[in-house]
Amino acid sequence: MDIKAILLDFDGTTLQRDQVFISVRNMYAIRKALDKGIYIVPSTGRAENMQPPQIEAEKRIRYYITSGGARVVDHSTGEIIHEEILTPEDSARMCRVFEGRNIYTEIAAGGKIYLEKAVADHLEQYPVPSHHVWFIEAGRQIVIDKPSRYFSENGIGIEKVNMYGIPAGLQQQIYDEVEHSGVAHITDPVGENMQFFPQGLDRTRGIRKLLDKLGISMEQVMSIGDSVLDAEAVRASGVGVVVGNAPQWLKDEADFVTAPFDEDGVAIAIEKFILNKG
Missing domain, CATH: 3.30.1240.10 (Hypothetical Protein, Haloacid Dehalogenase-like Hydrolase; Chain: A; domain 2)
Incomplete structure (x- = not known):
């Protein structure tokens, strides 16, 4: 499986219950994926300057899909790759x-x-x-x-x-x-x-704009999420993953249902599809 990018939702997916920090196992898996040259891309409703501290500290995580897709940015240079904002x-x-x-x-x-x-x-x-x-x-x-x-x-x-x-x-x-x-x-x-x-914001437009820049297709993406805001990316990705706490209708549309967010579901998915441990 030729996965080249992982799109990560945070709240209810990657973060612990405190909604600030990422568990040791999740962060370890994220770093191992980065070591393999895979892009880790936050895909979240959060604004650029409200990303989790561990994500900001990991300088290899460069591209952010923020505010539900309203702003896609190269965090290292400030380049705006895509915007859908109010006038x-x-x-x-x-x-x-x-x-x-x-x-x-x-x-x-x-x-x-x-x-x-x-x-x-x-x-x-x-x-x-x-x-x-x-x-x-x-x-x-x-x-x-x-x-x-x-x-x-x-x-x-x-x-x-x-x-x-x-x-x-x-x-x-x-x-x-x-x-x-x-x-x-x-x-x-x-x-x-x-x-x-x-009105009319579609996160997948921003995702596709970023992928075009990186020379990656949606088939080469694994998306991990938990809610309606992640649904389109989960459907469109080569591997759509939802955590165990996601609603049943979203689980039914996923390629893989991992453990809940507070049981290292993100790490389990990365281990299975990227690190070949599953």
Whole structure:
């Protein structure tokens, strides 16, 4: 089997339960695959500067598919290989969905995470996800006073938006505002935590653009994931792998179902298909 690249989802797939670190066995398998000249490519909903510390530290991991495919980048040079982002004008409009409503919101743009100043000044009052605390404590976030004005005036387009702890009375309203915007789409059901991406975003377009650059076909790719956001890549890859905690419908479409994310499922798949241990 001529696998030349492995696409890795993180949350619910590669990371441990803390959603910050990768297990010793998983990381060992990843490094062994790199030793064999195989590209390890993060393929995740996370922004470029919110990748797991062990991934950032491994300089041989060069290409990132981030924000659900909205931004594909060569992390070593900063080259943008593919982008599907909101226009600055649409970014400003979508910021008004949450702006001034006292909702903890992470705005991904240009590979970075932006926070609204009114919220950032009182983070102790908001439900910052536990696995994002390291990021906040490291000071990687950019605090801006009025997001709608900032993105419009600076000509910056948004990749994705994550909202946490949305008050019950606003959940349906915010969902409807995004879905009726014509430019963005929420990937979650109505609830206290919702994220939205540019309308029509397709992660596989970014994947194919990167593979074209590397001279690799989808048949030479192994994709490992756990959710609906990974489904198209799992279907299109030469070897589509899902972890044991994935929903049954996704397992039914996979070529191989490995162990759950917290039982070194990624390592088991790499050992089987790349390191010939299975």
